[in-house]
Amino acid sequence: MSHSPPLVETKLAGVVLVCGDCEERKDGPTKLRAKQVRKELKHGLSHLPVRLRVVQCSCLGLCPKKAVALAAVAQGHAPLAAEACTEQDVDTFAKALARSVK
Template sequence: MSSSPPLVETKLAGVVLVCGDCEERSDGPTKLRARQVRKELKRDLVHLPVRLRVVQSSCLGLCPKKAMALAAVAQGHAPLAAEVCRDDDVEAFAKALAKSVR
């Protein structure tokens, strides 16, 4: 018997992580909330030919001052990480991610 867990195929091409701990820090972003950022990313990435899951996570270890940490890992692509301070930054991250996974 093998001790490794059984692997299954998924329709997802990758995962986008939104740090939920950033908003709770005293030096975190003042206007961004993880739930809001997650919704914006889902809306901006819905047109992609591949499916990406956008989830809120615990601390990613990036801990930017006055910003929120985002990270994306997609199959066959280099990982991306960003520090977002406002809605424009979230949109720019979504555009950069869209270009990298096409």
């Protein structure tokens, strides 16, 4: 007898993933840290009418040189991915994500 897991409704509209493995690579970013990027994204996305969860994850498989990999999946929207080398890149990603989920 097959038994499917119970599914529950959530108030989250999507998830933003920040790769925590990028900063540990020898060719990873020199100035950005995953915790710092998460904090900046949370602040940049806090004004949205929908809730997005920003989490640190293991390798996303994007592995950019001298950058942190970012990915976002939101309900009803195309997935976004980016390479953040600077804080300005993180801000640009947050603004692009905000425009796409409004």
